[in-house]
Every structure is written in C-alpha cells, then in structure tokens.
Amino acid sequence: MNLFAVRAIYRFEMARTGRTLLQSIVSPVISTVLYFVVFGAAIGSRIQEVGGIGYGSFIVPGLIMLSLLTQSVSNASFGIYFPRFTGTIYELLSAPVSYLEIVVSYVGAAATKSIVLGLIILATASLFVPLHIDHPLWMVAFLVLTAVTFSLLGFIIGIWADGFEKLQIVPLLIVTPLTFLGGSFYSIDMLPPFWQKVTLFNPVVYLVSGFRWSFYGLADVSVPVSLGMTLVFLLVFMAIVAWIFRTGYRLKT
C-alpha cells in the first residue's frame, strides 16, 4: 500500500477545499439557513407537527441529507474531473498507485468535506430549532455511509463526464429532485397511497428515513431496510468503479 500517495492526494484535495472554502462550505450553509428562515420560522409555524416533532426540527435531517448528497457528488466529481480536464491526470496514471488507493484518497477527501459540512449544518440548525439525537452512533454511521456512497457516485460521474455540463447535469437533474421528492421535507405517509408506492423506488427515501430515525426515532421505512439499501448503493457504485479501472474507461487509451 502506497500510503504516502494516499496521504498526498488526500491533502491535495483538502487543500483545494481550503482554497474554495466559500464555495465548498459557506454557500451550502447559507442556503441551509435560508431554508430554516423560510420553512422553519416563516411557514413552519403554520405547519402542524409531524409525528410529535415540530416541523422546523423535522426537516433538519432531510436538509443535512440534501447538502450531503449534492456536495458529495459535486466534490468528488470535480476532484477527479479537473485533473482530467487540465491534463495533470498524467501524473496520477504514471504513479505507483493502485486503483484502490486512488479511489480511497479521492473519495475519502470528498466524503470528509461533506461530513464536515453536514456537521456544520447540524450545528447551524441547532441555533434555530430544538434538536435531539436519539441514536448518535447510528446518526454518524448513516452520515459517513451516505457521504462515502455518494462521493463514489460523484467519482463515477467525474470519470464519465467529458465536459463541465455533464458534471452539473446529474446533481441538478437527478440528485436534487430525488432528494426533494425523497421525504426531506415531509413524511411519505403524508402522500396519497399511490405516490407512497412510487416513492419507494426513490433511493433517497431510504437514506433520509434512516437518518431521521437516528434523530427522532421516526422512520418511513424500517431501519434495517434503510441500512440495507444504503449498502446496496455502496456496493453498486463500488462495482462500477471497479469496472472503470479494470477497463481504463475514459482514463487510459
């Protein structure tokens, strides 16, 4: 294992976050605060409690998930796409590093960023609404698992993309809608029965549900199912990454 390389890439990527602090950390925090102002203070007070939890508090796990998913995908995709775009990827390809080491360091750095971001949002939220976390360890587990899983997805997108447009398209057209429709802002039993069934095809439902359960003990789907589905996504994305490296797809000719 070339640990020096893993550390070098990880540090390089974290330094990039440092340089783009405004974009990476501050802007998601600001948009989260805006959600609280609108849904928490302005409208939230007129919405009845969900499962005994004030609406402002109810949406916190969903909001964290929203940022976690979009930021994991965009951080990781940009991290690997940019060297491909500028051509500096030559160094990575010619270095004595294994594919596993490349994935661990890029995905690790992207996941670190979004986990830090998630915790910052959590801290920000606690200033606005009362929060309690019933299962802190599970909360952290869901946070880490989701961050890693969707950073892997971002890594895949960053390899697949052949332009900045494609880099934006997946988060914009797929991840964000799925998150909004995945019960971030509502419990799925608020939906008509037909849409409750349709929603179960949305992977984000399982992530949000499990995460919210770790806060308030409320879940739309059972916790083992949530965990199981998250692990399924993780495995699917890992399989795709393995295929990418075996074939050299978009990396080597």
Add this chain to the structure above:
Amino acid sequence: MAPVISIRGLSKTYASGFRALADVDLDIRRSEILALLGPNGAGKTTLISIVCGIVTPTSGTVTVDGHDILRDYRAARAMIGLVPQELTTDAFETPRNALTFSRGLFGKPADPAHIEKVLRELSLWEKRDQRIMTLSGGMKRRLLIGKALAHEPRILFLDEPTAGVDVELRQDMWRLVRELRAGGVTIILTTHYIDEAEEMADRIGVINHGSLMLVEDKVELMRKLGRKQLTLQLQDRLAVVPPALARYPLELAKDGHELTYTYDAASSASGIPALLDDLDRAGIRIRDLQTSQSSLEEIFVSLVSERG
C-alpha cells in the same frame, strides 16, 4: 550490463484503428542519454506513455530494471520520472506544494531538503510559494521537470523538453540533463530538433510511422551515414578539372573558383594529403579551405524519406 529498460515486440493500435506503434524492440542502457527522433505523429509519445503506464499496450512487453510494467507496475513506475510534452499544471498550487505532492504520490517520504535542492537547481526557489498560474511558460516547464525529479527517479523521460523554450533555458536544461546522467540517471528524450539530439544524446533512435528504424550510437551513426566535404577556394579560375586529378571525386563550383572534394568520414584515410600534393603538382594554388560534415538533420531527412 543488463539494459535498464527492455522493450520487446511492443505494438499499440488505438480504438480508432490507428496503429501508433508496430512491433518495437528496444533496449535502453543504464545511465545513457537516448534521443528518440521522429516527425510529429511518429509514435514517440505513445512509446513513452506505454512505458510510464499512461497508455495500455496492445501487445508486447516492457520491463524496467527487470520489473514488468503491467504485473509489477509499482516497482517499475517508482523508478521513473516523466516530464510531459504539454504544460499541464495545477494553476492554483504553489511550486513547493506541487513537488511535495509528486514526491508523496511516488511513494517517497517527505523530504523538504530535497524539494528545496530541486527547486534551487531549476531556479524556482524564489517562486516556491507563488501560485503556479503566475509563472512564465519557461518556469512552468522547469516546474514539470522538478515534479518529475521530486521522487529521485533513476530514469527520466523528457517528452519534447525544449519545445518553445528560449536558448538560455535550453542550455540550462541540457546542463541539468548532463548532471543527472553523471549521477547515474538514465535519460530518454524525444525531440524533433535534430541539433538537440546531436548535442545531447549518446545514442539515437529514429522512429517513423510507429516503427523503430534504427538505434545507433550517435558518433557511430554520424560516421556511418555522414559524409564529409572539403571545399577549396582557388587562387585562379579553373575551367576543367585536370586529367591528372581524375581519380578524385572533385567538382567545380562558383564558376571555377571553388573545388569540392567529397569523402567518406568513416574511412580511416581521407585522401586529403595526397589530393593536396597532386593539386600542387598540377599547379593549382589554393587560397583557403574548409571542411564540413553532414549533420544529423541531413541524415535524418534522408532516412525518413528513403524508407518512409
């Protein structure tokens, strides 16, 4: 001594169907400077890219110090430093961080003293903490060399190192390359500047249309293929070459004011002393003389056009 890089039957056909390399065999000797010459698109960069792990070969094998580049890629790549043709840098990084990153990437523990040494050698120390985007083109080129040297490679690939580089920087680079070679580093450079190969290389390989046409010791190559010419400027105009001198390959030029004598640089006896004696005997007086040797460029052009 066993070659440091051994290439056998190496071929590369790209997905487009373009055959960039066709069955190349090449042994690269330890601590030599090998120049790969060839026109654009000849396959030089493909060859380097395969050895460095950036391009996957279609067939054939490459070993680096006995390590197969595919099966034992870690050991093989750890020995190699690559300076690419394109000026690809991380615009927002600083030179010091860029070199530190490269060293780590190649599996070496941090060594700020070595990084400082490399940056100083490349006259980049003053710029160590400035963003790379503020550097000039020549500095970026040196930075890429620095990144390749950050992990103390035993083999250095320079892909067109002096393309678009001014004369002074070129001299600096050649000096650095010689120093590295003196330290036991093997250097492979590609170029289409013949004078560069002529100045720098120990051996020269010529690639065209994906085939290695020849690999030869530079001096040997010049001697084998080079022709020398003696130009004699005459005191008085000469209308025809006198019959007494018929056995020499002489030609009249400049309306009879110049006589040129072409001879083989490889043969031990040039025949010049005898010629001069005979000229004297024939009463031809000489005002001045000079010799010239055909350059690698002429050799190269004739090779490429002959077999191309």
